[in-house]
Amino acid sequence: MGRAKVLQSVQPVERFDTLAERAYAQLRTALMNGSFLPGQKLTIRKLAALLGISATPARDAISRLVSERILETDANRNVSVPLPDVERLQEIYVVRIALEGPAAALGTPRLTDDEIDRLERIQTALVDAMDRKDYADVLANNRDFHFTIYRASGVELLNQTIEQLWLKLGPSLNLLYPAYNHSRTGVHNHRDVLAGLRRRDGAAVRAAIEQDLKDGVIELSRSLTDSYGGRSAGAGAG
Amino acid sequence: MGRAKVLQSVQPVERFDTLAERAYAQLRTALMNGSFLPGQKLTIRKLAALLGISATPARDAISRLVSERILETDANRNVSVPLPDVERLQEIYVVRIALEGPAAALGTPRLTDDEIDRLERIQTALVDAMDRKDYADVLANNRDFHFTIYRASGVELLNQTIEQLWLKLGPSLNLLYPAYNHSRTGVHNHRDVLAGLRRRDGAAVRAAIEQDLKDGVIELSRSLTDSYGGRSAGAGAG
DNA sequence: TGGTGTTATCTGTTATATCACACATCATCG
C-alpha cells in the first residue's frame, strides 16, 4: 500500500476506556453470570489487587454498583453481594412486569421476520440447555430471548432500566435457578410469546411475557422459602 | 435535666453522611429544583471549591449522577446538565407511564382518608400557586401530589425508580414549565385522580394518572419545539 | 485578515498517603 492510501484510511482513534469503567464492566458481567455468590464480600483493596489497579478506580466501580443498588452496604459500609430475599425479589418483579410488558408490546411490531426466526432458535437452544442441565446456558439464552424483544422497542431508556433490574436479580437467580427450574413453566410461556410475535399481536405477546414473569417469581419465591426458610441464603459468612 | 434523664434519652448516633453523600444530595435537590440550567457545565474542582471539600467526594457525587444518566458527559468527559430534547423527553414519559400507572393503582387501596384529605389540600395549593404564577411552587406541589400516592404503594424499588426518572426530567421541566403551563390540563386530571381515590377505584386512578402524564408530555413537547425548534435549549454555550 | 503553531491553563484520571473507625486477637486482671 502506498502512503496516500494510508492517509485516506485514517479513522478516529478508538477511545480507550478508563480503568474504572473496565473494572465496572468486569464486575457487572461477573454478577450477571453468577460468578459472585450472594453474601460474598467485596473490598476496594482486594478488587484493586485482583485487577492490578489502584484503589481509586476499584472504588469507583464498587460504589457505582452500590449506588445502583446492585451491591449493598451495611451500616459500616462493608460491601457485599445481596442475599436472596423474598420481599426484595417480589419488588423487583413488580417493576419488571410493569416495564417488560410494555417493552414487549412496543417491540412486537418492530421485530423483523428474521429476528423472530432467531428467537425460535434461541428458544430451541434454551430447551436443549435445560435437557443438558446446563443452567448457566439456560439463563444466557433466556436473557437473549427477552432482550431481543425489548431491544426492538427502540426505547433506550426502557432497556437500560430493565437491564438494571436483571442485574439486581442476577446473583440470586444464578444461585436459585437449578432448584426452581424443574417445572419448566417458562417453556410454555415462551411458546405463547413466539406465537404472538408471528401474528404481530402485541397484546398477546405482552400477556405471555407478563405470565412468564409471574410464573417466574412464584417458582423463585417457592424455591427460596423451600431452600432457606425464607431468610437469607447462606453463602454468607465464609 | 438530671443526668439520668439524659442517659435515658440516648439514641443511636446519627450516622453522619459522608462528604460524598452530602455533595450528592445537594446536587440532587438543586437539579430537582431547577437551580441548574440545562447546558450548564460542572467540573470537579469547581464543585469541590464551592462545597469546601476536596476533589474526591466531589468527583464521587458527579460521577454518580452521570452513571444514573441524570448528568451527561461528552466524548471528552466534560460533564453538563442535559439539554431538553424531544426524543429523550418522550422516552422518559414512556417509562414514567409504565411505572407510575401501576404505582398509582397499588397505592390507591392503601391510602388513608387522612392522606387523601392531604392530597386535596396539596391540589388546592397547587392551583393557588398557578394563579400566583409561582411555578417553582407549582412543581413542588405537583411532585408532592404524585409521590404521596406512589409512596403508599409500599414498593420501595418502584418509588426509587420513579424518582430517578423525575430527576432526569427536573432541569428541563423547570426550564420549560412556565411556557407550557398555560393550558392547565393537569388540573382536570388531578381532580379525576382525587375522585377515583375517594372511591378507592384503582383502575380509575391509574387511568387519570396516565392521562395526566400523556397530556404532560404533549404540552412539554409542544413548548419545546415552539421555543427552540425542537433542537437544544440554549442555556448552553455561555 | 486568516490560518498555524505554541504555550499556559484547565480537566478528568489515577496513584498514594493518611485518618478514624471497626473488629478480632490476645494478654491481663479480678
Next chain:
DNA sequence: CGATGATGTGTGATATAACAGATAACACCA
C-alpha cells in the same frame, strides 16, 4: 475462669500530587 482492656490489622473516606489530554489565548506568518 471470665470480664476487660490493649493492640494490630483491615476497612472506607478523604486529601493531595502527578499525569495526560483537551481547551483557549495568543503571537506569528502568509
